[in-house]
Amino acid sequence: MSINFNNSGYNQQNLHPFASHLAKTSALTTASTTDAILLENRPSIMATFISLYTLIFFFGICGNALVVLVVCRNKAMQTVTNVFITNLALSDILMCCLAVPFTPISAYGSTWHLGRVLCHLVPMSLGISVYVSTLTSLAIAVDRYFVIVHPFRSRMRLGVCILLIIVIWIVGISISLPLAIYMRFDHEKCEEHWPQYTSRRFFNFSSLILQYLIPFSVISFSYYKVWVALARRSLPGRTRIREEVEICRKKRTNRMLIAMVVIFAICWLPLNIVHMITEFYRSQLSHYKVLFLSTHVIAMSSTIYNPFLYSWLNDNFRKEFQKIVPCLFKVCCCLNRRQPSNLPTQLTNVGDGDFYDRPSTYQIPAESTIGTCTQNPSQMKQSTSNGKLNGLPIKKLNNQETSFTVPADETSGSLIPLHQQPQTTLTTTTNKN
Secondary structure, three states: OOOOOOOOOOOOOOOOOOOOOOOOOOOOOOOOOHHHHHHHOOHHHHHHHHHHHHHHHHHHHHHHHHHHHHHHHOHHHOOHHHHHHHHHHHHHHHHHHHHHHHHHHHHHOOOOOOHHHHHHHHHHHHHHHHHHHHHHHHHHHHHHHHHHHOOOOOOOOHHHHHHHHHHHHHHHHHHHHHHHHOEEEEOOEEEEOOOOHHHHHHHHHHHHHHHHHHHHHHHHHHHHHHHHHHHHHOOOOOOOHHHHHHHHHHHHHHHHHHHHHHHHHHHHHHHHHHHHHHHHHHHHOOOHHHHHHHHHHHHHOHHHHHHHHHHHHOHHHHHHHHHHOHHHHHHHOOOOOOOOOOOOEEEEEOOOOOEEEEEOOOEEEOOOEEOOOOOOHHHOOEEOOOOEEOOEEOEEOOOOEEEEEEEOOOOOOOOOOHHHOOEEEEEEEOOOO
16 A cells, blocks of 8 residues: 555555555556646645545544444444444544545655554554444344344344454454555655565455455345345235334335445445556556545545434434434434324334334224335235224224234244233224214
């Protein structure tokens, strides 16, 4: 990973983006054209990059710090999935603190003024942050796979989740150690110094496979199996109301998690492609600095999207954000809001440890139908006019109401004896004959 753009030589090769976010390169070993130098040093281009990096730095740190604060201050939010999400936020904060400010400074600075320690520490820290993000996303996908595709297996406990996060950080540090070892600080320069050219290339391709190809292949397979399992369970006539609500909740959660993974993959793909091209065709590229900074900005922008996804697709994150930053709700309330505004809600603890708001009492007219938030309402309609709901008899009372109970505990598909299940009473209004 080269720190000084304006020098050339074998030891100043840029590093694979997933191995280090501060991917600095030297000028082309062949003479750079005058047009390329003028383009990358134009005030408008410089101002654009500096402005973009500043916005990413501000929103990335503030948004992810808000996520960490929400989970830490609310015990109900400290679930397996949310702890993994908090770990993602911490890695994004690390990325914003190191990659975002140091990259433009090094790109447009002729010397390295941050000292010997940071010369070795910054590249390794950046590599750690990306490994942690990727491996945490992988852990979330595998966890959701076992929860939904194999619901009768025991769910991962919070202690095991924390232990797995520690292992993820240890793995990230171990793989990123070469980034600290093979950096050389020489007065005002900080540059890569690999013993052999093949060693650097081997490390780059290993990073590509371990940090990108394998994790996202496993993640894609896991979420595909999850989608198939949920699609089968949501077929008409196969589930009761409790199961329909559970399936609907899982679909919302999976949409958020899949969106996180897709955004991460798309944001890092351009920079990954640029680095692989320069590995073989470095001397044929012009305007390399502009190309690198453009793709690097896209990669760094991945740190700011997750908090917006949480506030958009997760009711509980949105409500906690509203408590901390009330003005945020004015923006989020106009987005995709799933719950009906005229129904009272309660915070419900579901079986896989996630908390979601849902109506605590449904008022069902006798001649109407009942449904949940599924996208196909026709699959959810259950007639109550014949005195039955999902095939269960309904007792008609003299006070013009029909009462029945359904289990309130949703356990990700596991079976619990009825006498052990807490009951939630639902009422339907009937016309008095």
